[in-house]
Amino acid sequence: METEDDSCVGEALRAAPAVQAGPAALESLIVGASPAIRGLRQLVRQVAPSDASVLLVGPSGSGKEVVARAIHAQSRRASKPFVAINCGAIPRDLLESELFGHEKGSFTGAFAQHKGRFEEADGGTLFLDEIG
Incomplete structure (x- = not known):
């Protein structure tokens, strides 16, 4: 759900x-x-x-x-991922999990492991938009 x-x-x-x-x-x-x-x-x-x-x-x-x-x-990172994330559109309490990921059971509602954006961009570029 x-x-x-x-x-x-x-x-x-x-x-x-x-x-x-x-x-x-x-x-x-x-x-x-x-x-x-x-x-x-x-x-x-x-x-x-x-x-x-x-x-x-x-x-x-x-x-x-x-x-x-x-x-x-x-x-030199051109062959690696470009990951864009609009930080301003993510609720404050979910931002850490979105950026860094989490393991299954690490908090209420964490039913599965979730890769963070830093991990997804590994070796590539992470663009953090609307961080202010």
Whole structure:
């Protein structure tokens, strides 16, 4: 039986469409020819080879996930999963379980083992959206 909290979690988790890798992928993910867009593509090329965490800041709908997917596509992690999670849509009391997973019986209602998003993204990219 699915609870209201379960359906909220389901809506919050988005299946990541396949991300193509390589230079052509960057042009198809970040479209435009303005100086600002060319500068953004250059920043993506500079950041992608690094294993450092990246903080993307901007208002809702500004394209942070698109940029994150572009960085992922240009990185050594491109063949691994890109996992996006909208943290703002997950109830506070379920967020820890969604991120880190849980074992069967670890709390009331934990009827089965659940992989966390960190484990799902193993070796790939975890994009945490709406964390503020």
